[in-house]
Each structure stands twice: as structure tokens, then as C-alpha cells.
Amino acid sequence: MPTFNPLVARLSPPPVPSVAAWARDYDGGHGPLIDLSQAVPGYPPQADMLTWLGEAASSREAAGYGPIEGEASLRAAYATHVAELYGAPLAARHVQITAGCNQAFAAAVIALVQAGDTVLMTNPYFFNHETTLSMLGINVDLVPCDAADRFVPDIETIEASLHPRVRALALVSPNNPTGAVYPADRLADIYDLCRRKGIWLILDETYRDFLDDTTKPPHAIFSREGWQSHFVSLYSFSKSYCIPGHRIGAITGGVQMIQQIAKVMDNLQICAPRVGQMALVKAIPSLAAWRDENRREIGRRRAAMQAVMAGLQGWKLESIGAYFAYVRHPYPDISAEFVAAKLAALAGVVCLPGDYFGEIQEGFLRFAFANADVETIGLLRRRLEDFKLPGI
Template sequence: MPAARISQRISAIAESATLAVDAKAKALKAAGRPVIGFGAGEPDFPTPDYIVQAAIEAAGQPKYHRYSPAGGLPELKQAIADKTFRDSGYKADAAQVLVTNGGKQAVYNTFATLLDPGDEVIVPTPFWTTYPEAIRLAGGVPVEVFAGPEQEYLVTVEQLEAALTDRTKILLFVSPSNPTGAVYSPEQVRDIGQWAASKGLWVVTDEIYEHLTYDGVPFTSIATAVPELGDKVVILNGVAKTYAMTGWRVGWMIGPADVIKAATNLQSHATSNVSNIPQVAALAAVSGPLTAVDEMKLAFDRRRKAIVAGLNAIDGVDCPTPKGAFYVYADVRALLGKEFPSANGPVRPSTSAELAALILDEVEVAVVPGEAFGPSGYLRLSYALGDEDLATGVARLQDFLGKAK
């Protein structure tokens, strides 16, 4: 029997559903189709000029044409430590920072460094699609804990306790959340963090949406709120969302010095240093003001209200109002099994994946189905797109989904 061409480890990885939807939408647009893409979480704003200018100037300096330390430019690592203290009150030094090729490499590095085969990670669900894949690649076992719209997509300590086993090593904690936009209150953050500390668990906290909260809801870093976690917390972050820098690919992880050293060793063999020019751009970003994100938040807040109102006007759709990030997570379970018109005759989608495919085919609106983030029955839509496109896309959804019988 011939050997498999692709390893079992890699064959088991699912394609990023959000990027797949975005790629298909962009391909259709390139072909001249009027597709509205609610798929990727990507601000539609340009990177601020002063950040771009810093990169332009860096490109002309020969020192940035060479290899730099695998763990990141020393000045950027220090600036990230300073920015973290400024924004969340968490004190770290440069030796506790690893600069990575986007937030995804920070996620992978962290789980690869902390997990041994069979170790379990509690993953509040709905989850960002990359988390369980990175956990599995590291030999770990993701343990999903689902919180639906009835509890505003927020897991409870009781649910976490029920998922705990003697193999549990890490609690993954994300607030504000992708895909739901849910934000845990300071009291909830403290309760969950104290529970994790009492069980001796590591906490990996993704804080990339820290500056995107609405309605006066505060961001609370679990690392700061629960000092009892001690040196068993890793913070993940990056410049992508705050500064509209998704394509620049600069993220980071902050953790105990021994963990960061081990993760840096891994990165030294995987990718070496992040490209120096984006690192200099990131230095300008994290060292500068938060004016850009404050301006983006005004637009995001306006769009958030518009998309929630528009989706909730559709019979069979329940869309809670998110408190953070730039996503809505609409409950469409009431539409599954209903009859919709299509070019090939009536169709009854039984899953949110089938419904999302039907929406793209029939009205050229790209949304991501709940299967990418956990159970079926939901659709994630990013409102980080232009106001006109948002209004057009929602109108198409209202017209099409309103035809359900």
C-alpha cells in the first residue's frame, strides 16, 4: 500500500473558513460580480499615514535590509511592553515579548510551546476558527464550551468547571470576542480568572480587539485583573485591528521569560525575524496615539447599530447587539429547513453552511456559517466594511431571507 502523500497531521487541518469565504468573494468581484463581502474581519480604512511613512523611511536604511533578532527588534519589544502597561496596566519587560508574523503565529507559537500530546485546552465557543486547529497541530485537544445567544455568548464558571478534567492545562480566554463581539464584564473576567488560578491552569488571552468596545463597556485584561495567575498567563495581540494593518503581519505574545525564550527558539527555525519594515511600522503604531482607532470606532459603532437593526428586521433572525470587535453573530436556526427560492428551484437548507452557500449563490452576499466557529445555526458578519456596501448587503439579505416559507 503506497504511503500517503500528505501527512495525517496536516491533512487533518481545515482551511480557514473566514479566509476561504473572503477569497471566494474577492474572486467573484474580480470577475465582475457585485458581491458584498461580510466575511473577513478587516477594517476598510487605510493604515494611518504616519505609520506608512515610518515604513517608507525604514526601507531606505541598509540596517533593515539584514537579518534582525528572531524575537523582534529590541526597540519594538520594549515599545510593546510599554504599550501593554499603558493600555491594560500589565507590567512586562522586553524579554517577555516575542514579535510574530501576525497574530496567528503568536497563537501557534503559544500552543506549540505549552502543550504536550493529549493536553486539553478549554475553548469557549463560538471560537475564532484558527484556535482549535493550532491546538491540534500542537498535539493538544480542544474542549468546546458553548454559550449561545441566550447567555449573550458568554460562558460561565459553572460551564468551565464541568469541562475540567485531569488533562486540562490551558483556558483560552477571548474578550472582546471574534466571532460574536461578546465582551465579559470586569466581574466576569475576575471570576473566570480566579477560577483558572485556583485550578492551576494556564490562561492564554487574546486581546487583539482591546480597543474596540462600545456603549461604555470597558475592556478588562484578565492578566491584570487576576494577579493570582502569576506567571501562568500568555497575552496575544497585534497591530492588525487597532491600526488597520491586517496586511502588515505583525503580532506578538507576552509571557513568562522561559516560555518566550522557548517560543523564540521555535520561531528561529520556522520563520526567523518578522520583516523589518513592518516591524518599524508597528513601532510607530504602538508608540503613537490611539487617534486612528478612535476615529474608526465611530464608524464601526454606526455600522454596528445599522446591521443589528437590519438583521433583526428579518423574520427568523435573532441578532444580539455585540459590545466589542466588529462582528455580529446572528442566530438563524429558525430559518433552517424552510424553503427558499433558487435558480434551480426551491431549496431547504438544513445547516447554516448550506444557507450561507445559498445566500452567496442567489444574492451575492458572502457571510461565514456557524460551522466555522462551532455549532451550526449561526452566521457571522463583519461590519468592518463601507456604509454603502453594508446597507446594500443587508437589503439583499432582507429581501432573500424574507422569502422563506
């Protein structure tokens, strides 16, 4: 009898649908369901964006294959945007368009790392990164991050985790699941370490458009000499433009890196979806003010989440930023998965358990607060105050 690939078969089912199933037992007794499980924008796309998507969808051009590296016009528009953001000389040739940021990560890893090699990630980590590496036969080693340091990785700990089989370090900033924002000087030190050790730094910057401080670039790595040989930046258009269903992401890397990734993309998908690409060519320069207002709105939701957690007995907000709050729950001897399942069924609050993001994360829950407005977030405090596990 044929068998499945054990590297895939051993993986757990996709976590978000599994968590959504817990809410089916909620009887509505505390009010409407509060869904803080998935990182999706809690507001619709801008009206012009919907028009541009519709126009692109009805075009004959969008029905055909596009360039493997992405629409030339989008690569140029995005490169101009990134060059302005980082104050660095970037061009279209440095950009590969992908079908979302998960695909960007997979394509970059396939281009850089062989089966049997090792990629370092932080603990906690973004689970899709870990499962992607696992199904490719790539080993994963973890760099522990301390709640006392707001889960920002320590340079000495990273260096101590390196060994000859490590080919890359994969980071996410602003972080998923903790929301932690890695300071620019820390990222510079990490880049310098990776360069000295001859490994790649893969930085997922999906949530960078929701940083508080927009007066400075998130980092200065693109201005460093020789960055093309050691650094890759990943991005998703899903959050900033509210189009997760259109699956558009981007890789920014050296020209030789993009050439290798194009080989991977030709086998993964041939080209990213063209409708979203065509609309984004217009959206990137036109919707800057709209994106900035969304950044401020997410900031208001973050403040509402902080107010909910302030002085809440038994609960502790350990880290918050961009889209996520990482919260220590009041039951240290009980797995986060069990607590989250009961929180959904008994209190109507859906979130992800820390168990899904790495070892020794059983004491934490991830609240994706960007998915709810300020008023809805305010309802969370009473739900958490009243929540008690049965029999405890």
C-alpha cells in the first residue's frame, strides 16, 4: 500500500482551522464571539483598491501567464517604495514577487539551504516557518528568547547556537507571535554576526508597516556593503493593503539571489497571481495616506489591548507590537492548548496557544488584536476576568 511522505505526515494539521473549531462549542452567553486567532486586517480594502482589482480581473492580460519574477511594473514600484523607506539604492532587479510571504519564505529557503542542513529560528517561532523547513528535510535549531527581554533575541545566544551545519538564521520583526520589534542596532549586530560566520540572514518583515516610529527605517542593512551575499528580506502585501486572499508577497535580495529564486518559482507557481500585482502597481504610490491611517488605527487597537491587560489579575502582557499581544495565562501547570480551547468554548474568545509556537511556550497565548476594533477589544477584559477553568 502506498504511503505518504513522512516529513509531511508527521506534521500537525493547520492550526488556525483547528482553533476555529473550538468556538463551535461556545453558546453565546457572554456576547458575540471575539476572534483574535488569525492575523487578518479587521477592516476592508480601500474602495479604489477594489476597483483596481476588478479592472485587473476583467482584463485579458491577467488571464495569461506573467513573468516568473513578477510584473515588471510592480517590481519597479515596490523597489522604489523600499528604496525610499530604507534610504538605499534598490531597483526592480532586486525584487521577486511571490504568492504571499509563506511562499516567499519557502522559495528563499529552497534557494539557500539543502536538506540535512540547519536553519536557526527563535523560540517562540512562526509555526509556518518551522513546518516548511521540516517538510523540506531541513533541520531546525532554536535560539531561546526571554520574556524579560521582550523576546528580542540576544546576540551572544545566537552566536552560541551556531555550528557548522547552520546555513541561515530566520527572524521575524515585528515578530509573530510576540509582537516584539527588534531594534535596528540589534539587527545590525545580528547581520554582522551572520556575515562573519558566512550564513544568511532571512528577515520576514511582513508587519513593518505597523511600526510606531516611521521617522527611521526599521534597519540599515540594505546600506551595508555586500549585503546581497548575506541578507534576504521578505514582505507581504496582505496586511497593509487588506488583500490576503489575493496572495501577493515579495522577496528583496541580491541579483544573483533573485536569479536562483526564479528557478524555484518556475516550479512552484510559474508566476504569482496577476490580478493583485496589477492593482498594487497603482496602490503603492496612491494609498500611502490610507496605509498610514491604518497604522494609526492598529496603534489604537494596541493601546486598547494594553488597557485591557493592565492590572488584570492572573494575566500578564509579556510583549505587544504590530498585530500581536503575547500573554501569560493564569494556569502555569496546564498547557496553553487546553486553556485556549476552554477560553473559546466557555468565554467566546478565540486565540492561539503558545504551544503552537515552540517548546516551553505552554504558559502563553497569542492574541491577534488587529483583527478586532477598539470596542470589541474592550469587551475582552470582562471575559478574561470571569474566565475560570472547570474544577480548578
